Amino acid sequence: xxxxxxxxxxxxxxxxxxxxxxxxxxxxxxxxxxxxxxxxxxxxxxxxxxxxxxxxxxxxxxxxxxxxxxxxxxxxxxxxxxxxxxxxxxxxxxxxxxxxxxxxxxxxxxxxxxxxxxxxxxxxxxxxxxxxxxxxxxxxxxxxxxxxxxxxxxxxxxxxxxxxxxxxxxxxxxxxxxxxxxxxxxxxxxxxxxxxxxxxxxxxxxxxxxxxxxxxxxxxxxx
Amino acid sequence: xxxxxxxxxxxxxxxxxxxxxxxxxxxxxxxxxxxxxxxxxxxxxxxxxxxxxxxxxxxxxxxxxxxxxxxxxxxx
Numbered sequence: 001x002x003x004x005x006x007x008x009x010x011x012x013x014x015x016x017x018x019x020x021x022x023x024x025x026x027x028x029x030x031x032x033x034x035x036x037x038x039x040x041x042x043x044x045x046x047x048x049x050x051x052x053x054x055x056x057x058x059x060x061x062x063x064x065x066x067x068x069x070x071x072x073x074x075x076x077x078x079x080x081x082x083x084x085x086x087x088x089x090x091x092x093x094x095x096x097x098x099x100x101x102x103x104x105x106x107x108x109x110x111x112x113x114x115x116x117x118x119x120x121x122x123x124x125x126x127x128x129x130x131x132x133x134x135x136x137x138x139x140x141x142x143x144x145x146x147x148x149x150x151x152x153x154x155x156x157x158x159x160x161x162x163x164x165x166x167x168x169x170x171x172x173x174x175x176x177x178x179x180x181x182x183x184x185x186x187x188x189x190x191x192x193x194x195x196x197x198x199x200x201x202x203x204x205x206x207x208x209x210x211x212x213x214x215x216x217x218x219x220x221x222x223x
Numbered sequence: 224x225x226x227x228x229x230x231x232x233x234x235x236x237x238x239x240x241x242x243x244x245x246x247x248x249x250x251x252x253x254x255x256x257x258x259x260x261x262x263x264x265x266x267x268x269x270x271x272x273x274x275x276x277x278x279x280x281x282x283x284x285x286x287x288x289x290x291x292x293x294x295x296x297x298x299x
Contacts, residue, residue, distance in 0.1 A: 098288075105235065147234055
């Protein structure tokens, strides 16, 4: 299975994401934002970082890059897409996911190991978890506060589109403790915390993040 | 053309609140609230196409999920 990892100018965690794909048993494929070529990959990861220096709004300019036009079209056709941190911001800016990420309510960059509750274990990226399971992966952001209009939040909750919620303290003031959401078809997932930093005991607080990448390998096979 | 982008009233603005706190510490107690926004100045060749400029403002300069735009077209 070939999992693409897009590098934008200012991406930081593309190498870690590729490593996580490899540890899960997939073949990472490096993709460049300025190309119009998805290279036939089976799924795509948008990594963390500060694409375009967070100019204008975090993720705003990357969301309008050439390759993102292909990602949006392919996602509407069912391609699994995972956005982590800045990648989540890019997905919201591109319209693939609802809501927006704004400045943390306390204005501080927050970097810590974070408990998440898995609310949806049937998306392309979470089927190796169980609903209600608690996982610990790092969170590190300055603009991670998830917001949307109250009516939209009610609709998302009603449709079961909240995939992860913060537990043991909300690190950024996100509405309703939302850490991650999914598309209507469960193929596109975005979250602020970093599963790719929790795939090996040596370097992470756990190996709880590996399940994202093993999940999508199964989702691709079963598609 | 000038475009001002401001957070929607229902979106909290922690940066504006931080500025408000600083003003209070400086003794400017009469300031009741601060909302921080962005100010864009666009120079356009020829006669500005108002519809196009509106589209630019609403699809790139602002994120309609969280922000409102105010367009200020040059008066002739």
